[in-house]
Amino acid sequence: MRALSILFRAALGVTAAMALSATAAFAQLDFDTKARYAVLLDYESGTVLYQKHADERMQPASMAKLMTLAVVFDRLKSGQVAMDDEFFISEHAWRDGGAGSGGSTMFAELDSKVPVADLIRSVIIQSGNDASIALAEGIGGTEATFVRIMNETAQDIGLQDSWFTNATGLPDPNMYVTARDLALLARHVIREFPEYYSIFAEPSFEWNNIFQRNRNTLLDDAIGVDGLKTGHTEEAGYGIVASTTEGGRRLIAVLHGMASETERAEEARKLVTWGSRNFERIAAFGPDEIVGYARVYGGEIGEVGLTGEGQIDLYVPKGSRRCLTARIVYTGPLMPPVFAGDRVASLNVWCDDQLIQSAPLYAAETVEQGGLVRRATDALFELALGWL
Numbered sequence: 001m002r003a004l005s006i007l008f009r010a011a012l013g014v015t016a017a018m019a020l021s022a023t024a025a026f027a028q029l030d031f032d033t034k035a036r037y038a039v040l041l042d043y044e045s046g047t048v049l050y051q052k053h054a055d056e057r058m059q060p061a062s063m064a065k066l067m068t069l070a071v072v073f074d075r076l077k078s079g080q081v082a083m084d085d086e087f088f089i090s091e092h093a094w095r096d097g098g099a100g101s102g103g104s105t106m107f108a109e110l111d112s113k114v115p116v117a118d119l120i121r122s123v124i125i126q127s128g129n130d131a132s133i134a135l136a137e138g139i140g141g142t143e144a145t146f147v148r149i150m151n152e153t154a155q156d157i158g159l160q161d162s163w164f165t166n167a168t169g170l171p172d173p174n175m176y177v178t179a180r181d182l183a184l185l186a187r188h189v190i191r192e193f194p195e196y197y198s199i200f201a202e203p204s205f206e207w208n209n210i211f212q213r214n215r216n217t218l219l220d221d222a223i224g225v226d227g228l229k230t231g232h233t234e235e236a237g238y239g240i241v242a243s244t245t246e247g248g249r250r251l252i253a254v255l256h257g258m259a260s261e262t263e264r265a266e267e268a269r270k271l272v273t274w275g276s277r278n279f280e281r282i283a284a285f286g287p288d289e290i291v292g293y294a295r296v297y298g299g300e301i302g303e304v305g306l307t308g309e310g311q312i313d314l315y316v317p318k319g320s321r322r323c324l325t326a327r328i329v330y331t332g333p334l335m336p337p338v339f340a341g342d343r344v345a346s347l348n349v350w351c352d353d354q355l356i357q358s359a360p361l362y363a364a365e366t367v368e369q370g371g372l373v374r375r376a377t378d379a380l381f382e383l384a385l386g387w388l
Contacts, residue, residue: 035255036058039051040252043243044313046360049251057176063241065168067150067162074193087138089130092137092143097133101130105126106131125215126205126207179256190227190228224246239254246272247276255268278317294334294344297334305363323351329346329348339363342362
């Protein structure tokens with residue numbers, strides 16, 4: 001392990017550039033998928049192991065309900081809402097999300113009251129649109145107000161290119177997400193609300209004497225999948241956000257834009273199985289260990305140390321240890337102030353000429369603006385040599 005670490009560090013370089021960012025397209029290695037959009041994310045490190053059109057906007061379908069649930073779980077965790085609270089089934093929830101709407105529903109009765117715990121189970125297991133609207137109205141007063149909370153929460157989580165217009169995921173040309181954002185959203189739900197996550201693995205739910213099975217068929221496939229959410233509209237196709245603990249670590253997979261339920265299940269199964277079995281983990285940098293440095297233009301010090309989010313592990317295709325090279329990539333120059341904990345760079349890892357991993361890097365300390373002499377020196381340096 002020590003020899004491998006030294007070999008890896010010897011190959012580590014630094015690049016300050018726009019062209020090589022964390023969103024650079026990954027080489028496909030020995031895997032591809034029929035899904036139009038896909039991401040495979042390592043839960044612990046946030047490292048992307050596979051991506052395909054991960055930053056293109058797409059309609060979320062019912063996978064938008066993960067954001068609805070994130071808001072609901074947050075209110076539960078803060079004590080603003082309780083599981084045994086009862087929310088009203090309004091005409092909007094009944095008419096636009098109930099049986100007559102033609103979409104997925106829990107078949108709640110008009111003007112009835114339903115406990116929050118049951119509404120949550122319906123959203124997760126049955127993908128109930130009526131349940132989603134009832135939760136939205138119970139928390140926000142109106143669905144429109146709740147949607148504003150959804151978008152504020154999306155910003156707080158750090159989603160980069162998502163916009164929600166309803167609590168259900170029903171088609172709307174103004175609503176969009178990216179596969180990467182859905183993976184980050186799933187990670188947030190798993191990490192922040194473990195006390196509710198087990199609901200995603202429940203096999204069925206019955207309401208109003210109507211029994212429905214969980215729409216996530218991967219739960220029954222013995223590949224460690226224990227969540228999260230499926231989605232489908234005619235225009236967007238079939239999609240899924242899934243998480244598995246197969247292979248000794250948790251992975252989050254997002255696939256969307258497939259042609260059928262069968263194709264969705266097959267492609268998702270292929271991706272999580274490939275991710276679980278094709279990589280071996282190599283410890284590269286410990287928690288808070290400095291990975292490298294990024295220059296800071298006009299700062300009180302000339303560079304800032306970079307660390308990972310906890311330990312940085314490499315996930316290397318089996319049989320490929322000798323192929324590793326790596327670069328620290330950031331958009332330079334960094335301008336002060338740079339605050340400790342700011343995400344400022346990425347550690348990109350290649351196997352031969354294939355980008356196989358991109359791990360986020362964070363400033364290890366705060367760098368304030370430097371004095372006049374420091375700023376002048378950096379200005380002369382840039383004028384003479386350009387920014388490297």
